[in-house]
Amino acid sequence: MRWWRRAREGAPQRSVVIWSRAGCHLCEQMESVVRDVAEGSAGRRGPGRGRPPVAIEVRDLDEAGREDPALLAELTTLVPVLEVDGRRVAHWQVDAQTVRAALLD
Template structure:
């Protein structure tokens, strides 16, 4: 007979179920890849600064795994005029898991808080 493992949802002997669940949820939060997108423009110094902040915070040990994609708004906008119209005066735009998070600038502390917030949905 096999013993209960950490992934089957059963608390190990001696652990309270609530404490075990908290640890399990924290582990899941750390293993889910968060999707960050920066809508940028060539020659945009604010875009470069936002990318530096995102890369610096994402590299911190306590942060969940992050996949960063930087898109050129003008290039993408040539095929999607609606996208261009929506973001043209807001560049850079930071999007986290499909939700607009910031325009122009993002404080590192705010990004940390957003990345550490619990995520709905499957890990």
């Protein structure tokens, strides 16, 4: 597997966005799962091994919706929403396996 790790080490940073709302317990759960995977604690290979670096941003949908009402209307019933590199990966709930697959995709 050494060749695989070397190939992934040079990979560009992945951009992860979690669309959230204040007081949302599902949002907190999703953020926890994503951070655990990104930090390697939920992974099988140990911290950061063979994974590209990850930038996680939690965005408040209600705040963003003031400037973009269409976004608010689109995501309002789906929160929390997980996006990786601009691609919607999950909404409501996510497991570590789904996050790992999205980060390695």
